Amino acid sequence: MWRTQRAGTRVIGYTTGVYDMFHIGHLNVLRRAREACDHLVVGVTTDELSLAAKGKTPIVPFEERLDIVRAIRHVDEVVPQTSMDKLEAWEKVGFDAVFVGDDWKGTDKWNALEREFAVRGVSVHYFAYTQHTSSTMLRAALTRITESGSAAG
Template identity: 40%
Template sequence: MTNVITFGTFDLFHYGHLRILERAKILGDRLIVGVSSDELNYRKKNRYPLISEEYRCHIINSLKCVDEVFLEKSLELKRDYIRQYRANILVMGDDWKGKFDHLKCICDVIYLPRTVNISTSCLIEQIRRNSK
């Protein structure tokens, strides 16, 4: 059995999120998703997600392509999460390209292209502009 693991914040869930999860699932038998905690997101982006970690986990867990969800509390624990969930493949968006190559000794690392012209940051900016 091939376990695929991926990670993300998945704030303001959109088509790009769905596409990377669907493409990750195709690579194996099971897809395990680490959803970044509110605190981890604050440390990464200096802002809290608009949607709570509880709701984001529920959304991701509701997708038919996802087999298991857990709360990711630290970027530094990726190796531990990979081992804990017996992942054979780590999938990340290509905006992280090269940043997880050091994990190739314990699993395959695949960087998938992001969906063009959509991101949570762009959506937030568009909402801000339209609300003025």
């Protein structure tokens, strides 16, 4: 496993997510991120930002999602994510490495962020998306169950 390291310094890593209906894909990202840094800071997306950015409110309320992520042993620190601006997050947190899903790799947004972060000495690392589980899949399954239960009732 690669490890981001500057000689003699502690490496601070950063990743973000909604972490709605916490599942193995979330755990995989947090575990891999923590293996690649000395101190992992996780931004948990607020309900308001999720609604604005994704058009949906999480099923699990923000404060509960904070508690869940805070309880994960791979996580050293949790902060609210109130903006999608990763450079703003860097100014607040001061991380050395940022971890993101590989579905963003090669996009205009992340190509530009890679250049911006490189100037600041921040490395960008992409992790494979867990194909068999996602919050979107779980939400769809709950909807199907709810609709079939309503139709039966």
